[in-house]
Amino acid sequence: MSAEEPWTVGRLLKWTADYLQQQKHADSPRLDAELLLAQALGCKRIELYTRFDEVVADEPRGKFRGLVKQRASGMPVAYLLGRKEFYSRDFKVTQDVLIPRPETEHLVIAALDRLREIAKSGAPQICDVGTGSGCIAITLAKELKTLQATAVDISPAALQIAQANAEKHEVADRVVFVESDLLNALDEQPTLDVIVSNPPYIGLVEKPTLPRDVLEFEPHAALFSGEDGLDAIRELVAQAPSRLKPGGWLLIEFGPIVAEAATAIVAGSPHFEPPTVEKDLAKLPRVLIARRKAD
Ligand SMILES: C[S@@+](CC[C@H](N)C(=O)[O-])C[C@H]1O[C@@H](n2cnc3c(N)ncnc32)[C@H](O)[C@@H]1O
Structure with a gap:
């Protein structure tokens, strides 16, 4: 994949899921990536599936990068999102x-x-x-x-x-x-x-x-x-x-x-x-x- 290739929703999710997979504490890397990207984009996780080819703008991408970095350091997704379903x-x-x-x-x-x-x-x-x-x-x-x-x-x-x-x-x-x-x-x-x-x-x-x-x-x-x-x-x-x-x-x-x-x-x-x-x-x-x- 060339460096110039745009960071679409689909590409970001794949890259991040692979990256989190390498981190020992991420049990569900793909789900984590989806939840964090939805948070950065301010949308529902399910909406990502209809936005796969959309190029992610610099601001939400920067926010997403910050969240992924924290997740990679071990911070649980629920704390990053500020919520948990019960x-x-x-x-x-x-x-x-x-x-x-x-x-x-x-x-x-x-x-x-x-x-x-x-x-x-x-x-x-x-x-x-x-x-x-x-x-x-x-x-x-x-x-x-x-x-x-x-x-x-x-x-x-x-x-x-x-x-x-x-x-x-x-x-x-x-x-x-x-x-x-x-x-x-x-x-x-x-x-x-x-x-x-x-x-x-x-x-x-x-x-x-x-x-x-x-x-x-x-x-x-x-x-x-x-x-x-x-x-x-x-x-x-x-x-x-x-x-x-x-x-x-x-x-x-x-x-x-x-x-x-x-x-x-x-x-x-x-x-x-x-x-x-x-x-x-x-x-x-x-x-x-x-x-x-x-x-
Ligand atoms: C395992 S957490 C349970 C939290 C929540 N009830 C749940 O199920 O997600 C235990 C809770 O007990 C509180 N706790 C610990 N020692 C306590 C004590 N001596 N008296 C009252 N609460 C205490 C902690 O601050 C924490 O919020």
Whole structure:
């Protein structure tokens, strides 16, 4: 291909996908290239397919070059775009919040199964612990019109993003954001029907094994929880019973490495019925579900 050949949409995409392919951390180079070029051009990704032969002007090409450079250095696409889709809705993200993961949709589905039952006899009250971008609490509020949520996080910067997302999705009147270390800021009153949490659950011992784009770009408060990854879960299991109604539910997302130990923590609590664990699409243990014993 000659140097004079114009940089069309098609040529830029091919060159960039090949370039990103050579970078170890790009799992989906062609998709990344398309998303970044659409961002630089200010159009939808799908529109690129009808613009293949269009020559890209200097300004968007410069912007695209900047984005590709950052992607090649490991910056996740979601941070470069400033958004991530979760449960078919767009959430604003910055490096102050974890990028919502598809696995977390299992947690939302498991919570909705229980909340729909509870909603038959009144407006469900929930708490989302470690809300990050707010994706869990906001999705639950969107799916259940009567739901009232308190969403807590230890990070004020994350709470600002979550608040912006609640406003964007028009649930700010039903989701209250509170800066809190786990449930500390909530009264010890059994008012909640459900406590849902995707807490940090990676052990510091696992740090060397994490992919670079996670370790270098996502907030460590969202990832790590003590040497074994269980500090937040241990404390949450201790704090939850005094805030949950008898018969209320505790739902926690975790990863396969801590699954057994986390399940044992809940099983060892005198306040919960024996927990169950649901698997994700990869058949890995992902969501722990425990019911608070009736008094
Ligand atoms: C794994 S991220 C989950 C974010 C979001 N809920 C999601 O699923 O995408 C964990 C979140 O917990 C927050 N966090 C960590 N330790 C906490 C603590 N002790 N109390 C409250 N939030 C905490 C982090 O700031 C981060 O936003």
